[in-house]
Amino acid sequence: MARRRIVSPTLSALAVAVISGTLALPAAAGTTEQGTGSCTPRVLVLSAMPLELDPLLAHAQADLAHPVMLNDRPFVSGTLEGNQVIMGLTGIGPENAWAATSAAFATFRCPDGSSAISDVVFSGTSGGDYIGDVSVPSAWYYYGPSFAVGDLSTTTGVAVSPALLSLVPAAAAVATPQLEQSTPPGDPACACELTDSTQTPVTVEHTPDVVYSTPGSTVTGLSIDDFSGRTLPCVPTANDIFGCTPCRELDADAAAQAENLAQNGPAFAEPGFFEGYADAPTFDTPPFTPWQDNETAVVAYVSEVLNDTPFIGFRAASDGPSGDPADAYGGDPLMLPGFPSQFFVYRQLAANNAATMTLAFLQQLAAQ
Numbered sequence: 001m002a003r004r005r006i007v008s009p010t011l012s013a014l015a016v017a018v019i020s021g022t023l024a025l026p027a028a029a030g031t032t033e034q035g036t037g038s039c040t041p042r043v044l045v046l047s048a049m050p051l052e053l054d055p056l057l058a059h060a061q062a063d064l065a066h067p068v069m070l071n072d073r074p075f076v077s078g079t080l081e082g083n084q085v086i087m088g089l090t091g092i093g094p095e096n097a098w099a100a101t102s103a104a105f106a107t108f109r110c111p112d113g114s115s116a117i118s119d120v121v122f123s124g125t126s127g128g129d130y131i132g133d134v135s136v137p138s139a140w141y142y143y144g145p146s147f148a149v150g151d152l153s154t155t156t157g158v159a160v161s162p163a164l165l166s167l168v169p170a171a172a173a174v175a176t177p178q179l180e181q182s183t184p185p186g187d188p189a190c191a192c193e194l195t196d197s198t199q200t201p202v203t204v205e206h207t208p209d210v211v212y213s214t215p216g217s218t219v220t221g222l223s224i225d226d227f228s229g230r231t232l233p234c235v236p237t238a239n240d241i242f243g244c245t246p247c248r249e250l251d252a253d254a255a256a257q258a259e260n261l262a263q264n265g266p267a268f269a270e271p272g273f274f275e276g277y278a279d280a281p282t283f284d285t286p287p288f289t290p291w292q293d294n295e296t297a298v299v300a301y302v303s304e305v306l307n308d309t310p311f312i313g314f315r316a317a318s319d320g321p322s323g324d325p326a327d328a329y330g331g332d333p334l335m336l337p338g339f340p341s342q343f344f345v346y347r348q349l350a351a352n353n354a355a356t357m358t359l360a361f362l363q364q365l366a367a368q
Helices: 009-020 050-057 094-107 168-178 254-264 273-278 296-306 341-367
Strands: 042-047 068-070 073-080 083-089 117-127 134-136 139-143 210-212 220-224 311-319
Touching (some): 042 050, 050 117, 050 341, 083 094, 083 341, 094 117, 117 296, 134 341, 139 296, 220 296, 311 341
Parallel strands (some): 117 311, 134 210
Antiparallel strands (some): 073 083
């Protein structure tokens, strides 16, 4: 069973201090309302992997010197597109998503005991239709072992906040012209230098778009537990996929992360792991669409159902068929056979497009 480093009393005090502004942080981080003992809640911005959060951190003013460690990963406070935010990685898979999101809600509290989280936004990659497209599902479903709390399944979807969904059309109008069509260099070694000279740019055969529900169609998402209830550990000071820390942050907890990896990593190092991963069930009948990942439904459930906090997720396709009989490869000119081969080629393209839509959405949210 995975060891989950949720939070200690010391970290709880640190989290309250960060949120309330009682630490000596940059001016943007202090949000205490004088004389009230409360604070201005922040938007919790989550991704699963470093390559997904790094494009957002590049636009943020964040206090990287005072992270709060949750689920072996750092969470930092700052501002992003005019919003007070908390930014962090959940880790890959439903179990990590459950642990990290639950820990965030338990940890980030205002001095008066109220939640310091106003909204939750997830930005990341997924299976999808055309590679590079960004999906904004209006409901998320889940397939996998049940959790200790709640009813989370393929039949009980979690509805996304209508108020947040109402901002999507305006955000999509801003983001769509900026979506990338050619693969960027990426940062696989987490060197914070996007100079991978071994990669030849590939241009997908489809102009990326933002896909969301309209009066004539409904977009849903499905999160699948490909790990049979196991928690995938992160790898300290690793790369942009399995790393514990965004590439832009120093890894200050490598020792504990290495211990967790030693305890739980062998099961994921077995031969044929990716073959087993690719053999997971495929859902291609209504209400499901090609938009499938490993975390979003769980984060939506913890946010919307357990904590009554508005949630929205942005997932861009890094792999998957388009659904068009004339195009079985999602616009991939290399005609690679889906996951994981397409993912490794197009992961940064997808992550960047999801981040572009997330940034446009956060601009709309701040304008409210």
